[in-house]
Amino acid sequence: MKWLLRFIAGLTVSFIATMIVVVASLITTMFSASEIGVRKFGLFGALFFEPHQQANGATALEIGISNGLPIAMIFVGLLVFYIAVASALERLKLHKERLLRTGQG
Amino acid sequence: MRLKSVVLLFQLFWLFVVRRVLGRGLLASQTARLSALFLTLAAFAGFNVLSYVVMRQYLGGTGLLEPVLQVSNASVGFWVLIAYTLIRVLFMKADELLKLSFNLPVTNKERTLAFALFESSFVLLMTVFVFGAFSISTVLIEGPDYIPRVLTSIWFPAISTYLLLSLGYYLLERTLLALRIARLRGLVVPMVLALGLAVVFPQTNELSTQIAESYVYGRDYFAPVLLYAKLQKDIGLWLSTLVLLASSAALIPAVVAAAPRNYVPMRRFFVFLPSWLAARKFGVYVLVLFRSFETMVAVSFVIVYSVFAWIQHLVLPPYALALITFQGVYAFSNSEPLRRMVIYPGSTIANYLRLVGSQGVLLVAVGIPITAISTVQGVSFEACLPVAGFCVSNILISTLIGIAFPPEKGNPFTVIIGILLTTIIVMIVGLGLNVFNLDPIISAVIFAALNLLVVFYSILGMQRMERIARHEMAA
Numbered sequence: 001m002k003w004l005l006r007f008i009a010g011l012t013v014s015f016i017a018t019m020i021v022v023v024a025s026l027i028t029t030m031f032s033a034s035e036i037g038v039r040k041f042g043l044f045g046a047l048f049f050e051p052h053q054q055a056n057g058a059t060a061l062e063i064g065i066s067n068g069l070p071i072a073m074i075f076v077g078l079l080v081f082y083i084a085v086a087s088a089l090e091r092l093k094l095h096k097e098r099l100l101r102t103g104q105g
Numbered sequence: 106m107r108l109k110s111v112v113l114l115f116q117l118f119w120l121f122v123v124r125r126v127l128g129r130g131l132l133a134s135q136t137a138r139l140s141a142l143f144l145t146l147a148a149f150a151g152f153n154v155l156s157y158v159v160m161r162q163y164l165g166g167t168g169l170l171e172p173v174l175q176v177s178n179a180s181v182g183f184w185v186l187i188a189y190t191l192i193r194v195l196f197m198k199a200d201e202l203l204k205l206s207f208n209l210p211v212t213n214k215e216r217t218l219a220f221a222l223f224e225s226s227f228v229l230l231m232t233v234f235v236f237g238a239f240s241i242s243t244v245l246i247e248g249p250d251y252i253p254r255v256l257t258s259i260w261f262p263a264i265s266t267y268l269l270l271s272l273g274y275y276l277l278e279r280t281l282l283a284l285r286i287a288r289l290r291g292l293v294v295p296m297v298l299a300l301g302l303a304v305v306f307p308q309t310n311e312l313s314t315q316i317a318e319s320y321v322y323g324r325d326y327f328a329p330v331l332l333y334a335k336l337q338k339d340i341g342l343w344l345s346t347l348v349l350l351a352s353s354a355a356l357i358p359a360v361v362a363a364a365p366r367n368y369v370p371m372r373r374f375f376v377f378l379p380s381w382l383a384a385r386k387f388g389v390y391v392l393v394l395f396r397s398f399e400t401m402v403a404v405s406f407v408i409v410y411s412v413f414a415w416i417q418h419l420v421l422p423p424y425a426l427a428l429i430t431f432q433g434v435y436a437f438s439n440s441e442p443l444r445r446m447v448i449y450p451g452s453t454i455a456n457y458l459r460l461v462g463s464q465g466v467l468l469v470a471v472g473i474p475i476t477a478i479s480t481v482q483g484v485s486f487e488a489c490l491p492v493a494g495f496c497v498s499n500i501l502i503s504t505l506i507g508i509a510f511p512p513e514k515g516n517p518f519t520v521i522i523g524i525l526l527t528t529i530i531v532m533i534v535g536l537g538l539n540v541f542n543l544d545p546i547i548s549a550v551i552f553a554a555l556n557l558l559v560v561f562y563s564i565l566g567m568q569r570m571e572r573i574a575r576h577e578m579a580a
Contacts, residue, residue: 005565012558016530019537020147026540027151030158047540051162061162064542 006086014078021074022047026063044070106218106361110211114219119226121202126519131509141526148529149234156238161246170247172320177239178258178334179312183305185266188231190298192224193274194402195521197291200370201513217364221271232263257337257345262330264349268356275363287369295402296409303413375401386451390463393440394432403429404471411478422488423479426472430496433503434520436460437567438511445574453568457504457560464500472496498552501559502527508566 022043029042029049039050046069050062065071132138164170199220206216240255277297281287312328319326327335337345378395382388394400410425437460444450476489510523538551 008558008561012562016534019534022537022540023533024147024151026536027154027158031154063540065540 006083010079010082010086013082014075017078018071018075022071041066043074046070106212106214110215111219111222114206114209114211114216115222117206118202118219118223121205125513126522132522141522144526144529148533149237153238153241157242157245160239160242164246170243170251172316174243174254174258175316175320175326175331175334176313177236178262178331179316179328180309181236181259181262182266182330183302183309184235185228185232185263186270186298186302186305188228188235189267189270190295190302192227192231193298194295196220196224197294197371197402198398203368213366213368214361214364216368218361221360221364225267225271228267236260236263253337253342253345254334257333257342258331261333261345261349265333265352265356268353268360271360272356272363275360275365278365279363282365282367282369288371290369291371291398292375292401292405296405299406299409303409307417371398387459387462389443390440390459391466393443394436394463394467397432397435397439399435400429400432400467403432407471407475411475415478415482418482420483421479422484422492423472423475424492424495426468426475426492426496427499429467429471430464430499431503432467433461433464433500434507434524435512436464436504437507438513444571450571453564453571457564457567460504461500464504465497468496468500498556498559501556501563502531505559505563505566508563508570511570 025043026047026049029040029047032040032042036051036053039048041048046065046067048062048064048066052060052062054060127138132141160170164173203216203220206219211219236259240259243255244251274294277294278287278290281290281293286293312330315328316326333345333349336348375396375398378392380392382392406428407425411423413419414421414425440460444456450456472493479489480486506520506523506527510519512519534555538548543551
């Protein structure tokens with residue numbers, strides 16, 4: 001049960017963190033893309049951003065995902081990192097408690 | 106009246122917010138506080154960058170910033186009124202905070218003014234959030250020459266509007282006192298503010314259209330709200346500043362004079378539904394929700410808006426219904442005594458279902474007539490369905506906020522942080538998912554899964570709080 005809860009918390013945290021990374025890279029990619037008709041990539045080629053001219057002269061922005069793999073890898077990496085940190089913290093806490101109990105702290 | 110007491114009380118109120126609001130619920134741990142601060146700053150910075158990129162892309166070098174600035178100037182009043190309404194409704198519940206100062210040697214007038222100062226600092230923070238990105242991007246794109254224009258088009262009118270609104274509010278409070286209905290101000294003031302919004306909105310729209318038309322035809326347009334910008338353009342910044350100082354010098358003493366001398370506590374509950382409903386547990390939850398002050402305010406807002414939309418022939422899906430779903434923030438803490446006063450409070454899942462179900466009853470009760478008005482206006486029934494989905498999801502999320510950041514009774518500020526953080530996370534997730542351009546059905550499945558996660562965390566949070574309460578009782 002404890003591991004299941006930790007896993008669900010990890011899923012939530014890494015999902016939100018991945019979304020933050022995606023939005024941040026989207027903004028930085030937007031920053032670098034100023035020429036019309038040139039497709040710029042961000043986040044290791046995962047996101048693309050392309051401003052292009054429409055028939056009526058207005059500028060339209062095309063945003064999307066060109067390759068989902070880097071995003072999936074970021075998500076899995078964050079998940080593993082979260083679970084590792086959470087378990088390490090839990091063990092340290094248990095160790096501290098044990099030391100305090102035996103009077104060695 | 107002593108100015109020193111006003112400033113001291115103002116400091117006390119801020120100290121209260123910093124110590125009592127920023128250290129509760131999830132924010133009790135230092136790591137959570139730092140992450141929250143970092144997230145807020147990063148969101149504001151991201152908002153600035155996004156606004157800069159979009160404005161440079163569309164407006165840079167086109168000369169269109171001038172009319173855009175004028176249109177923003179025309180809408181400043183409306184935005185300040187929205188910020189004022191939000192803060193005013195929030196502060197209506199701050200009786201407990203005011204009580205902090207009852208055993209201090211200050212007069213009622215000093216207390217009212219310190220509170221007004223405290224409130225204005227909140228409105229200032231909100232205005233910075235709304236107009237900060239626009240102002241910074243304008244100056245970055247057009248250079249420092251635009252600083253005086255931004256000042257006179259946005260910040261000067263904002264200050265004057267705020268002072269005028271404060272004066273109007275205190276005059277209204279005086280009138281209510283004279284009519285001996287000050288106890289009902291919790292209901293009357295939000296209604297008046299909602300009416301104000303309903304009147305100002307079409308006028309702002311009309312003004313914006315006129316400004317755009319004048320720009321297209323090359324005419325010079327003037328309206329009283331554009332006074333500061335006009336003076337700056339024709340004569341100079343010094344005259345605008347002088348006019349601002351003069352009008353503030355006239356308004357501030359008027360606000361001080363209008364602030365009422367006596368304090369009348371507010372009525373908290375309204376009895377609507379018959380008490381036999383209390384025979385069942387679910388009925389008690391429904392009663393708690395329906396009689397609360399926040400529900401009354403939200404429902405009155407929705408009604409005023411719908412009547413206004415009816416009169417103005419606005420053909421829009423009933424998004425105003427979302428207002429009543431924010432009640433969820435108070436649902437858990439308002440019904441807390443129900444679970445504390447019995448030996449066996451029932452299972453957590455059943456309690457959660459009662460919490461959410463009672464809000465569902467309110468949503469259906471208000472939603473049916475409001476949706477009927479919308480469909481009569483010409484909105485198709487299919488267009489109303491997403492609103493229902495949005496409202497249900499909002500109920501679940503705001504109930505979770507109420508559990509994770511439990512609002513204290515009589516201290517409305519505890520809610521702000523929770524709502525702010527949740528809004529940032531919801532916006533980031535929404536924007537992030539939008540990039541994926543997913544199929545609507547897959548998006549719906551993802552959102553449903555996220556809502557299930559919200560339900561899961563709510564029940565987990567409730568279980569945890571019940572466990573803590575049990576330990577407290579045992580100790």
